[in-house]
Amino acid sequence: MTKLIFSRLLQAIPTLWVIATVTFFMTRFAPGGPFDSEKAIPEEIKIKLESHFGLDQPLFHQYLLYLKNLLQGDLGPSFKYPEWEVSELIATAFPVSLTLGALSLMIALLLGIPTGMLAALKRNSWMDYLPMSLSMAGICLPTFVLGPFLIYALSTQLGLFPPLGWYGPTDWFLPSLTLGLFYAAYIARLTRAGMLETLQQEYIKTAKAKGASSWRILSKHAAQGGLLPVITFLGPAFAGLISGSFVIESIFFIPGLGKFFVTAAFNRDYTMVLGTVLFYATLIIFLNLLVDLVQAWIDPKSRQSK
Amino acid sequence: MADLTIDNLHVGFASREGMVRAVDGIDLSIKPGQVVGLVGESGSGKSVTCNSILQLLPSPPARFGPGRIDWSGKDLLSQKERTMQQIRGKEISMIFQDPMSSLNPYLPVVDQVAEPLIIHKICSPDVAKEKALEMLGKVGVAHVQKFPRSYPHEFSGGMRQRAMIAMALITQPNLLLADEPTTALDVTVQAKVLAIIKELCIDLQVGVLFVSHDLGLVAELADRVVVMYRGKVVEENETKSIFRNPQHPYVKALIACRPTLESPKDYLPTVEDFMGEKQTPLPPLPSESIQARPVSSTPLIQTRQLVVEFQTDDAPLLAVDHVDISIEQGTTLGLVGESGSGKTTLGRTLLNLVKKSQGEVLFKGKAIDSASFAKTNALRKSMQIIFQDPYASLNPRLTIEQTLIEPMVVHKIVDSKKDRLEKVVSLLQEVGLGEEHLHRYPHEFSGGQRQRICVARALTTEPELIICDECVSAMDVSVQAQVLNLLKSLQASRGLTYLFISHDLSVVKFMSEHIAVMQNGRVIENGSADQIYNHPKMEYTSKLIEAIPKANRSLHLSF
Amino acid sequence: MSTHRSSSLSKDAWSRLVANKMAIASLIMLFFISMLCLFGPLLSSHSFDQQNLDKVFQAPSIDHPLGTDSLGRDLFARTTYGGRISLMVGLLATLVSLIIGVTYGMASGYAGGKIDAWMMRFVDVLYSLPFIIFVILLMVLFGRNFLLLFLAIGAVEWLTMARITRAQTITLKKAEFIEAARALGFSHWRILFHHLLPNLIGPIIIYATLTVPAVMLLEAALSFLGLGVQAPMSSWGSLIQEGAEKMDAAPWLLLFPGFLFCLTLFALNFLGDGLRDALDPKHTKG
DSSP states (O other), X not given: OHHHHHHHHHHHHHHHHHHHHHHHHHHHHSTTOTTOTTSOOOHHHHHHHHHHHTTTSOHHHHHHHHHHHHHTTOOOBOSSSTTSBHHHHHHHXXXXXXXXXXXXXXXXXXXXXXXXXXXXXXXXXXXXHXXXXXHHHHHHSOHHHHHHHHIIIIIIITOXXXXXXXXXXXXXXXXXXXXXXXXXXXXXXXHHHHHXXXXXXXXXXXXXXXTOOXXXXXXXXXXXXXXXXXXXXXXXXXXXXXXXXXXXXXXXXOOSHHHHXXXXXXXXXXXXXXXXXXXXXXXXXXXXXXXXXXXXHHOGGGGSOO | OOOEEEEEEEEEEEETTEEEEEEEEEEXXXXXXXXXXXXXXXXXXXXXXXXXXXXXXXXXXXXXXXXXXXXXXXXXXXXXXHHHHHHBTTTEEEEOXXXXXXXXXXXXXXXXHHHHHHHXXXXXXXXXXXXXXXXXXXXXXXXXXXXXXXXXXXSOHHHHHHHHHXXXXXXXXXXXXXXXXXXTSOHHHHHHHHHHHHHHHHHTTOEEEEEESOHHHHHHHOSEEEEEETTEXXXXXXXXXXXXXOOSHHHXXXXXXXXXXXXXXXOOOOHHHHHTOOOOOOOOOOOHHHHTSOOOSSOSEEEEEEEEEEEOSSSEEEEEEEEEEEEOTTOEEEEEOOTTSSHHHHHHHHTTSSOOOEEEEEETTEEEOHHHHHHOSHHHHHEEEEOSOTTTSSOTTSOHHHHHHHHHHHTTOSOSHHHXXXXXXXXXXXXXXXXXXXXXXXXGSOHXXXXXXXXXXXXXXXXXXXXXXXXXXXSXXXXXXXXXXXXXXXXXXXXXXXXXXXXXXXXXXXXXXXXXXXXXTXXXXXXXXXXXXXXXXSHHHHHHHHHSXXXXXXXXXXX | OOOSSOOOHHHHHXXXXXXOHHHHHHHHHHHHHHHHHHHHHHHSSSOTTOOOGXXXXXXXXXXXXXXXXXXXXXXXXXXXXXXXXXXXXXXXXXXXXHHHHHHHHHHHHHHOHHHHHHHXXXXXXXXTSOHHHHHHHHHHHHOOXXXXXXXXXXXXXXXXXXXXXXXXXXXXXXXXXXXXXXXXXXXHHHIIIIIIHHHHXXXXXXXXXXXXXXXXXXXXXXXXXXXXXXXXXXXXXXXXXXXXXXXTTOXXXXXXXXXXXXXXXXXXXXXXXXXXXXXXXXXXOO
16 A cells, blocks of 8 residues: 555656646747736836746756745745735635535535435436436536526525625535536446446355345445446546636635636736646645545555556 | 255246247256256356346346246245345355356455355354354365455465355355356366365255256266256256266267267267258368378477566566477377466467567478568468457458458458459358358357358468467357367368367367477477377376366266 | 348447437437527528627517527527537537547557556546646637637547547457457558457547537636637637626526537437447446
8 A cells, every 4th residue: 555655656746847847838938928028017027027937047047946936835926916925825715615625525425426326226217217317417517507597596586595705604505516516417427337337247146146135235245346436536526626616616706716716817827827737736636646545445456556 | 955946947038139038948956965967058048047046137138937946845936035135145055157256356255255144144243254264274275364354366266266165155055056167267276176066065965056068077076967958958867877878969969079088080070960950061171182282391380498478567477488399280289288378378479479588489490580470471371370269359340251351452362353252252161151151240150150250261361370279168069069170171171280279188189199288388298199198297287187077088987 | 040131230339329219319409409500690680799789688589589688689699609619619629639539549559568658647647637727728828719729628638538549449459350460460550440440439439429518518618717719709608608697687698508508418418328328238327
């Protein structure tokens, strides 16, 4: 196990380095980028940038300076609001997104997994068709359609929940539900497919031949194989939840990192955009490591060298 | 103690083509402590019968007609799931064919062996674990006591099957259903597992229903044998009587078409011979011109100190370890060994499908290597291969015509389209198929027919050497006989040389003039077929021969 | 045993697909939607960008079958025009991702060994990062260009296609008919294009059909965030964004584009599922 953790960490470092380097060179050489000399930049920003990025120094020194700053967690000043450091902005906004993401994931798992399992067990009955059709609808109903609709139905018309903002727990419900439902649909389908595939395996027949009850077969024998696809999906799901949060935070006016990122994109706040990209990349790599560990815990074969 | 009595069982499967009758009215009974062998080839219905007993067939698409399966006064076919759960694993246990896929890869083996005791609340989980360890010791997997958290993938095939036996017998059931339990195992392992089943079942007074396609194997342990063909029981008798005095033509055929010491030299009787069905035509007798082809004294193909090494995660693996073999033109060298012996790797290395690491391969006296294969196609044309799995050996998207014409186009063998078509048709006829098969796709043919097409494909380049890599191992014994006959007559009519690779020593002896025995990458014994089979020098060779069920070696020997 | 009329695998698959009513219904639905989007703007008496400020926020009527928006523009024209954009982005980006992904996956799987390991490591790294972030990054750096938009989307979606193609290639490579082809002296090119690729068509078609809705979703999300197509061009995504904003005043602005968009996604997904069942009947679905 420790060998796995170690090798994954070792893999993560060059990945991050590559991303950092690529973004560095992209910004330097992109037409219309922040360092395009033809752009008119306000004086105070120019001063700050030059000092931070060492623009008067040769390119390679700038690169080393950039890397050094990164390792210290210094992502530079915001291009648009130079009195703020990018890392400060991220530190304020991220906890909000984290809460949103965590709640959505919880909803997705709590709704999706049991639904998928039930559908697999009661295959071809109404307990299969109904949830699966709903989940198909769920996948096809993007968050930016569902969200406004839920606001309209549950908030405007029925007045059950506040439509906007992020001031207290009641604000959390609608956005998490919107994002969570989408992923619940995916997870339900994956669970069902994984369970069905596992239930076809020979060893399930062996368990049956031993006199195991359906419940025992499901919980002791089919669960691991059936849930593995869901665990594997968690990697891309984390990535998806992050990007999904952009949309949700826009719809519900939540001051999360996603909203900041999109706003920064509009404002061409380069340092903010780049800083956020690097932050997300690091986050995802570590989340994926976590997923790998859970996978290895369930599947004894993958604990050996990978 | 109860009898198991199957009475007029009918099982059908709903498919797109309509209802397929898998079991068409059979009767069978097993007395307490009796071992009954249920023998049949694919499509006979034997597995379906076995799986019906514990209601393990998925019930659509399976449909049951009239008939009952009687056990302790209950009709097992009509019992509710709850009742069946109480019987399964406690009164009647079952073991299956493939121990790798039949054991849960996510749970430790000991837990799985202990499980029946826990399910049926026979004892507490702790005691159950103790008993599991004890039982595993009894079946010869004692080392697990040192590593109780071992998982199935850490066990070998034989050990896994022993664990399954332990799992099935731990509750001391009255009846054990064994569905082809040794088919996926190596020959020597097979013999050991069979011995364990025999010993424990006699010990614990457990009746056995032993399902197999191998009549000779079943004879090793069964008191009675039931033979099934196309869903019906064609004969049932005491083991000795079935062999000494078979009544039904199919049973006579099954007994006769296996290669044994008593088989004729050049031809195995086939099911058609006995059942009076249409004969599959064999290639024409050798013509004068081919027989007069000069046979050179240099061996067609030889290896000198051949080494093939693979890099694995832990250490380099010597799949082929300094092997010397030599095959004279027009003869067959049989290469025999169990899994991991390196025989398949050796075959593929000759064709450069696997790169050699050291040593030489000589074709007609000249050394060949990757460069020789890359330079011209002449070598490729002279050496061809037929594989084990006829289903995976043909491109499912090409018609037979396209498959057979392609090599001719690539190697510019015949010039005009018309000539190519003629050649393809004559090749098909040579392997016993016809022009009407040209426009069909592989999935429309049976396994035996597909293998014939593979033979025809191998012949398109007019090779001198053909490597037969376990090419009859995946077949029923009756189909095997047909394909072996075909290969033999092609050898006679075309002067072909074969390297015949198989784990089945009896088949190898039938096909070959010389035999080389491989173990762990080395050739441990080499000689004429008669000598190896009847007077083996090495201990391993003797073990291989001993492991063959006596009835498969010689009828006279056993009965 | 064998029928007189031989049946290729494609014919078998087609007959299975035809028997799947939902899949055929989806296919027909998609055909209608495409026709609607293709000819809709031409049939409408209004142009999609024709503003009419004294007719804002009109509910559906005979003159404006789907109503008008905040600038008096006809929603029917805008929705069908937007459909063209959305569908075109979907198809083109899928095509780009298909070409890149299949080539990459096939090469990686066929080559095997170290080359395969490195190629896949690259894919794994990219796969774990959220696509939308990179597309946004590219948009920010290189400006908002329509061509760039769909190239960027396509270039990001190829990863799944590559993975699937590679997995299939590896499975097929082990099949004996590929080894037989090598033994017969066929060149690598012949094996790749004559033997491997035709057997890969099945999964490729399935995943291409399922990629189109994924791409459309991505484009719609970007347009929704304001980073996709620029006004006055509209895609379903941007229309939905406008509709979401003005939902209280004119719910039809959200309803119609949203409905059409979801319907298209629905049909594409069902068709993809149906294709999966038809081409691989052993796949567990029901």
